Amino acid sequence: QKEVEQNSGPLSVPEGAIASLNCTYSDRGSQSFFWYRQYSGKSPELIMFIYSNGDKEDGRFTAQLNKASQYVSLLIRDSQPSDSATYLCAVKRGSTLGRLYFGRGTQLTVWP
Amino acid sequence: DTGVSQNPRHKITKRGQNVTFRCDPISEHNRLYWYRQTLGQGPEFLTYFQNEAQLEKSRLLSDRFSAERPKGSFSTLEIQRTEQGDSAMYLCAAIVVGGETQYFGPGTRLLVL
Numbered sequence: 470q471k472e473v474e475q476n477s478g479p480l481s482v483p484e485g486a487i488a489s490l491n492c493t494y495s496d497r498g499s500q501s502f503f504w505y506r507q508y509s510g511k512s513p514e515l516i517m518f519i520y521s522n523g524d525k526e527d528g529r530f531t532a533q534l535n536k537a538s539q540y541v542s543l544l545i546r547d548s549q550p551s552d553s554a555t556y557l558c559a560v561k562r563g564s565t566l567g568r569l570y571f572g573r574g575t576q577l578t579v580w581p
Numbered sequence: 582d583t584g585v586s587q588n589p590r591h592k593i594t595k596r597g598q599n600v601t602f603r604c605d606p607i608s609e610h611n612r613l614y615w616y617r618q619t620l621g622q623g624p625e626f627l628t629y630f631q632n633e634a635q636l637e638k639s640r641l642l643s644d645r646f647s648a649e650r651p652k653g654s655f656s657t658l659e660i661q662r663t664e665q666g667d668s669a670m671y672l673c674a675a676i677v678v679g680g681e682t683q684y685f686g687p688g689t690r691l692l693v694l
């Protein structure tokens with residue numbers, strides 16, 4: 470079982486819709502959870518992070534964490550074509566020195 | 582701008598040659614990470630520095646790979662006797678003192694022919 474699993478997609482939504490991206494992780498001791506956006510040929514760009522169970526909102530983005538289910542998600546409201554990218558879920562385990570474990574990423578396409 | 586720069590941005594080399602990449606964080610970045618990313622995959626951890634000390638290395642970092650961070654400032658990643666399987670994007674990430682989030686540089690894309 471991989472440390473971090475994501476549906477690779479592709480996920481396709483119309484402009485203005487809500488895009489829902491999901492991620493599960495295997496280590497119950499994981500402490501911190503991050504979402505990165507990566508445009509083709511570019512490096513990952515941090516969108517947001519979450520540490521506590523529940524929801525965290527930042528503009529059009531909402532991260533949701535459920536530690537009991539070992540599940541973290543990212544919702545993108547009012548999706549725009551510029552949101553088309555690969556979204557990477559990353560997890561920091563409690564026992565490590567800060568290294569991140571990444572999923573394979575979910576490719577999102579927002580069509581006008 | 583994350584404050585993390587990497588050079589070169591692209592490198593094409595022939596199999597068997599040595600290559601060296603450089604990462605320059607800002608002075609507030611005391612923790613520095615190297616990752617490797619191949620097409621269709623997420624970044625994979627290679628190694629970690631806190632200031633000048635290399636504290637963790639992945640088993641992905643074979644004996645052909647070496648990384649340094651002299652004086653706790655810039656870092657270099659060298660690959661000796663490159664193989665075609667080394668073709669990837671090499672990413673450097675850094676964390677500021679007291680922070681938790683890793684910010685990535687633009688990466689170095691390596692192609693081994």
